[in-house]
Amino acid sequence: MTVRTVYIGLAVATSIVVAGVGLVMVRAADAPLSSDHKQRIVAACTSASSSLKQLHRSDASMRVNRGQVYEYISTKLMARFNSRIALNRLDSSELVARSGDYEKTLASFREAYRVYEEQLSGLLRIDCNTQPEAFYYGVLSARQKRSEVSRTVSELQAALEAYYGAFVAFRAEYSAAIKGVSDAR
């Protein structure tokens, strides 16, 4: 048996295993609901839809508010401060790196929210009286996507803290340098 044959065999076996796992996951996710469960979903349809619509509106409001603050911090604070440091020929490399991390995290937040909102909008169009199963699995999917948005918000907070840490370090270094210059005089 040649080495090439062994590699091909391994690749085929891996593909079969991965496909099998995927099939099991798909089957678990789309497992049909019992009739009792479906009836319970239909009974809760009106209140659940109303709650989700309210959540949709409040999340939209939160997105706009938070988005404005994130944009303000990025463009009116970070970018301007970095520019001011560079114009004064001071070392802003750490601040620029931290603001770059923040921008990447902000892009992740925007994308995560877009995916979540699309899922929730699609969910609200489902009639849970006639399609309780689709509604149920839609809620699960939207819930998972919302937790992803929450995760990116935590990452943004961490990125903001990291930038502030870099600013504090810069300020300490600058103050020490100024003090050293004034003492030398």
Next chain:
Amino acid sequence: MHDNDQAEMLGEAVAPQEQASRGVSSAKRWLITTSEGRLFALMGGAVVIAIVFSGIGLWLYNVSGTAQLDLSRPGYEGVSKDLERDKKSQPTLKEYSAAGPVDEAALKEFDTLYSDQLNAMKKVDAFGGDPMSLDGLGLSEDSVTNRAVE
């Protein structure tokens, strides 16, 4: 002389494909040579270009995330009014100047502006909690089944 013209002169039947290609070429000739044809082609071209660019714009509207910020969409009634009300109660965001010396006053100003925003955001747990929990929405079957599915 063209083979098909010869065939027609001889009274022989012309294949449907040949008839169709003759129709297309005569239509092309009409579009290019006559003034009405050119006007028709111009209007048709303008409509096609408008449809293409509208499609591109709509695609960008969805892909870029603008759709999520468009509060005029159905389902977002009243949200813009709430935001206007919130905006009036919040202080105006002050901008930091990109030009000027880097001295203690400039650093203190930045520190104040940045810290205020950082602390304000810590107070609100955005997109936190679990408002879509199955129990909260009344969609769960029972706790054992939910754990198995999730």
